[in-house]
Amino acid sequence: MSLDRQPTVIARTVTRLVVPLILVTALALLFQGHNLPGGGFIAGVLTVTAFALVYVIFGLDYLEAELLDRNPGTRYETESGIIREYGTVFAVGLAVAVGSGIAAIALGYPFLTQAVAFVEPLPIYHELEVASALVFDLGVYAVVVGALLTILAEVGSE
Amino acid sequence: MASEVPAFLETAVLGGLVLASVVTLLAGYRVIRGPTVPDRVVGLETIGTNVVAIAALFALQTGEGLFVTVSLVLAIIGFISTIAVARFITEGDIIE
Numbered sequence: 001m002s003l004d005r006q007p008t009v010i011a012r013t014v015t016r017l018v019v020p021l022i023l024v025t026a027l028a029l030l031f032q033g034h035n036l037p038g039g040g041f042i043a044g045v046l047t048v049t050a051f052a053l054v055y056v057i058f059g060l061d062y063l064e065a066e067l068l069d070r071n072p073g074t075r076y077e078t079e080s081g082i083i084r085e086y087g088t089v090f091a092v093g094l095a096v097a098v099g100s101g102i103a104a105i106a107l108g109y110p111f112l113t114q115a116v117a118f119v120e121p122l123p124i125y126h127e128l129e130v131a132s133a134l135v136f137d138l139g140v141y142a143v144v145v146g147a148l149l150t151i152l153a154e155v156g157s158e
Numbered sequence: 159m160a161s162e163v164p165a166f167l168e169t170a171v172l173g174g175l176v177l178a179s180v181v182t183l184l185a186g187y188r189v190i191r192g193p194t195v196p197d198r199v200v201g202l203e204t205i206g207t208n209v210v211a212i213a214a215l216f217a218l219q220t221g222e223g224l225f226v227t228v229s230l231v232l233a234i235i236g237f238i239s240t241i242a243v244a245r246f247i248t249e250g251d252i253i254e
Contacts (some may be wrong), residue, residue: 022234037224042231049238053254056242156253
């Protein structure tokens, strides 16, 4: 990464400010997704846009070198490094999403049957809604994040 | 919309909707006829910003909270695309 390609101070500072905001918005959409607009897919897409902003401004090696504190692998390498871990995220998400459907079968209901429980006496919240659809949404979220980040890192390194 | 909202506010929201729609159409003309690529890009980003405004005004008009979420997500994606296009025009490639 040569110095003349360094983005401006404005771009880097705005990225530092905006990426946490995007991640919080994505988490809010993920957690309200069982009965309001939102859900795993759009939360995953927003998370990937936050990572895309980091990739665009700081370069492909920044995530591994600065945040995870390790030596970034060579380009075009898919057998190890962070691209491989994105594939693991994809696989784990798929397993969680399918497992949330299998769990309903194991309890004697049709595939992907969802339930909701209300936890009543809470100090500040008074009532917390615990929906089993959140597990499926988490699976979809991990699938979308893993797949799109694999595409982004793979295409970006070419 | 709640009934205690003053009448001039509804008129203002309606006027804002019409104005944003007209600006979107004019920006669409710039996107189609724009001589250079940056002209088209600026036109497309104006359309994106106006769609955010239309979504927020529509949330005010109908009282549906979900359009605020729509405008929030559209604004985030428009911001990312602005940065990506600016980097493409100045640097040549987006991710290095």
